[in-house]
Amino acid sequence: MNDDEKGLNDVTDRKAKAAVIGVGLIGEQHAESYFENPRAELVMVCDMNPERARAVGERFGVPWTADMDDVGKSEAEIVSVATPDHAHCSPVLAMLDAGKHIVVEKPLATVTEEALRMVNLANRKNLMMTVNLGNRWNPTYTNIRDSVQSGEIGNPVMTYSRTSDTIWVPRKMLSWAGRSGPQWFLFAHTMDLVRWIIGQEAHEVYAIGEKKILKSEGIDAYDAIQAMVRFDDSFATFETSWIVPEAFPHIVESLLTLNGSNGRIQLDGANGGFELSSDQVGKHMYARPSLWTYFKLPYTWWGALRNMVDCVLDGGEPAITAADGLRVVAMIEAMERSIETRQPVTIDSRLKA
Ligand SMILES: NC(=O)c1ccc[n+]([C@@H]2O[C@H](COP(=O)([O-])OP(=O)(O)OC[C@H]3O[C@@H](n4cnc5c(N)ncnc54)[C@H](O)[C@@H]3O)[C@@H](O)[C@H]2O)c1
Known part of the structure; x- marks a missing residue:
């Protein structure tokens, strides 16, 4: 019996x-990631804008369509959904109905009720769904998590996280900025990261936000938000702004400080690496690698896509579960509610919405 008859080549190839x-902007990069992955085959691209679908289809030499029903009928096993933040739900539900495993861009949704519908349908259909929170493959953050999880700063006590964009992002980069905001676009990353790094769940939030500068330009989005969040056994302040001046030399600004019972980690994303001060193990050091090198590594920024391909081929659960995506949506929605009501909001109450 040869290998083909044994089915061995089927497995390995x-x-x-x-x-x-x-x-x-991002969906084209998903297409590129599947195209370049030796374990994946890009079979179709879809965009409601046919010119966009055609351009990307022709770039990779694959069929293109403006009708997502064609994707449902295609032989694709995995479908990435990289529509704007507010437009993830209906393509995800349609593709789950068609029996596809899903990689959805962050945030999973901008309404907890929609996120719940997606998670429930994926569970009912026994299909995998993950959210592209690529920072979980960023070596700087994996190193920070390893440090915290190995006890180098003792027990987490207080976290500070700030991630902001220059005003160029809502003004020029995102045509749909007024239907999202820095909370959905940026907190989706930082809230997931902090949960993952400290290994704790968030339960309550109090937040203040302001809509003034962007609104005066016709963009209905928060200029800036500050939120205090109570976790299982620690607390955190999250900040974000969409009005960092265009003169700032980076599009994104990221700062993170983790104060533990016996040490501290501090990261300034612009400088790369992080600073660890630990009485626990008696050291003060600057740790590498830099934030920027991960863009060149296939298993980093596009880790969630590669992870889904590996799960489909080898079995196993995606590293980022649908429940992670849901939890982050509930945190952000609770934060919005807190801004509106000027009261602390219980995050779990959103999950039961
Ligand atoms: N993971 C990350 O680091 C990261 C970074 C930037 C953006 N994103 C996320 O990626 C998503 C897309 O962002 P973007 O900057 O690429 O936006 P974009 O506006 O450049 O692209 C969205 C595309 O979706 C198409 N579209 C909209 N609704 C559709 C539908 N129902 N069916 C088919 N096509 C549809 C639009 O025509 C457009 O071409 C957002 O959720 C965003 O937050 C993630």
Whole structure:
């Protein structure tokens, strides 16, 4: 019996077939990630804008369509959904109905009720769904998490996280900025990261935010938000702004300080690496690698996509679960509610919405 008859080649050579819905700035990169992954085969791209679908389809030499039903009928096993923040739910539900595993861009949704519908349908259909929170493969953050989880700063006590964009992002980069905001666009990353690094869940939030400068330009989004969050056994302040001046030399600004019972970690994303001061193990050091090197590594920024391909081929659960995505949506929605009501809001109450 040869290898083909034994089915061995089927196992070793099999590629997971993937398609992408919404091939704008980020969806085109999803298509590229599947195209370049030796374990995947890009089989179709879709965008409601046919010119965009055609351009990306022709770039990778694959069929393109403006009708997502074509993706549902295609042989794709995995579908990436990279439509704007507020437009993830209907393509995700349609693709789950069609029996596809899902990689959805962050945030999973901008309404907890929509996120719940997606998670429930994925569970009912026994399909995998993950959220592209690529920072979980960023070596700077994996090193920070390893340090915290190995006890180098003792027990987490207080965290400070600030991630902001220059005003260029809502003004020029995102045509749909007024239907999202820095909370959905940026807190989706930082809230997930802090949960993951400290290994604790968030339960209550009090937040203040202001809509003034962007609103005066016709963009209905928060200029800036500050939120205090109570976790299982620690607390955190999250800040974000969409009005950092264009003169600032980076599009994104990221700062993170983790204060523990016996040490501290501090990261300034612009400088790369992080600073660890630990009485626990008696050291003060600057740890590498830099934040920017991860863009060049296939298993880093696009780790969630590669992870889904590996799960389809090898079995196992995605590293970022649908429940992670849901939890982050509930945190952000509770924060919005707190801004509106000027009261602390219980995050779990959102999960029961
Ligand atoms: N993981 C990250 O680091 C990261 C970074 C930036 C953006 N994002 C996320 O990626 C998503 C897309 O952002 P973007 O900057 O690429 O936006 P974009 O506006 O450049 O692209 C969105 C595309 O989706 C298409 N589209 C909209 N609704 C559709 C539908 N129902 N069916 C098919 N196509 C549809 C649009 O025509 C457009 O081409 C957002 O959720 C955003 O937050 C993630």
